[in-house]
Amino acid sequence: MDPFVTLTAPAVPLDIANIDTDQLLPARFLKKPRSAGYGNFLLHDERKPGFPLNDPAYAGARVLVTDRNFGCGSSREGAVYTLVDGGFRCVVAPSFGDIFAANAAKNGLLTITLPEETVAELRRQLQETPGAAVTVDLPAQTLTGPDGQPRPFAIDPFKKECLIEGLDDVALTLRYQDAIDAFDRADEEARPWLMPGT
DSSP states (O other), X not given: OOOOSEEEEEEEEOOOSOOBHHHHSOGGGTTSOGGGTGGGGTTGGGOOTTOGGGOGGGTTOOEEEXXXXXXXXXXXXXXXXXXXHTTOOEEEESOBOHHHHHHHHHTTOEEEEOOHHHHHHHHHHHHHSTTOEEEEETTTTEEEOTTSOEEEOOOXXXXXXXXXXXXXXXXXXXXXXXXXXXXXXXXXHHOGGGSTTO
């Protein structure tokens, strides 16, 4: 996955609480391969007239600033795929579904938890100035809104390291390739009767 260090990009406000994973990616699209472009299905059934993601002013947004309990519901990883494939690298909310947040980190999507009033103020600023950018500095753990004020956020150190270095589960495992190979060689010598073809 692509490393996440700093990002300055337009942000889109979404004043909806409790957006669940079925809203993010409706179940009927799960039968499609990801190569079909999961970004095309992002919040598919919510996109009524006036919906912020339909507004050209927010075109190219890479940060979503939303309301509490984002990503609740089922554990479908496709909900994260649809955001990533839709161009998003960061979601800001007062709270997240636990499984969604874990899946997000493993796919290069940063979730930032800030107090409800702080997030509401960010959404207000973004509504007043559609297309305004925010800056996320992951090493410094700050998010700077359109008003220029940096807001600190907390993040698990391991999750932070993985995002900055662009490490998914496979890449993490490959860090130990030499140790894995050494174990395999030693095991083959110690128990040759278990090896295939013997």
